[in-house]
Amino acid sequence: MSPQESALDASQARRLPVTVSITRRVDHSRLPEVTRWVQSGVNLANSYDGFLGSGWVRAHADSDEWHMLYRFADVPTLETWESSDDRADWLYEGRELVEVSRVERRTGIEGWFDEPQAGVAAAPPRWKQAVTIWLGFFPLSLAFAYLSTTLIPGWHELWPLATVLITTLCLTPTMTYVLLPFVTRTLQPWLQRPRRR
Secondary structure, three states, X not given: OOHHHHHXXXXXXXXXXXXXXXXXXXXXXHHHHHHHHHHHHHHHHXXXXXXXXXXXXXXXXXXXXXXXXXXXXXXXXXXXXXXXXXXXXXXXXXXXXXXXXXXXXXXXXXXXXOOOOOOOOOOOOHHHHHHHHHHHHHHHHHHHHHXXXXXXXXXXXXXXXXXXXXXXXXXXXXXXXXXXXXXXXXXXXXXXXXXXX
């Protein structure tokens, strides 16, 4: 992939919707205050361009761990919200109510294998996931097999464990960081097309 293509892929990735998942520990003795604080943050985010929605859930009524999600149209609109004075002030107001324990951003395939959650677009059907992964994996595996047997003398004579180890060490990062993001962006309209009833 050329530097221009990599820059184009990075530019395209910045235009995909981004879901942020935050796990927060909540002061259980102050639930009404926490609830008002969360709702005020949702209302505030709703005033920003690109805000697509949010949700929050608890594992059970007595849980002190809350899972909060919000989604923006793309990375630039998310960054505008996350760097805003409004958000900084809102977080400051909640400093004694909650403690952040984990934050994740999701834009592509990484959310496919999670259980469905409120506020997050449903993952494509498993058969579409399989086709997408295969469309990246097959040509990459074929090219690697051809190049390794052609360019590395004695490759086919190596111990099978060594060839599999080397192959997976090379192909897994390439699939994860280059091919799957490219394939999922390319197939996005097809992957997100609603199922027929």
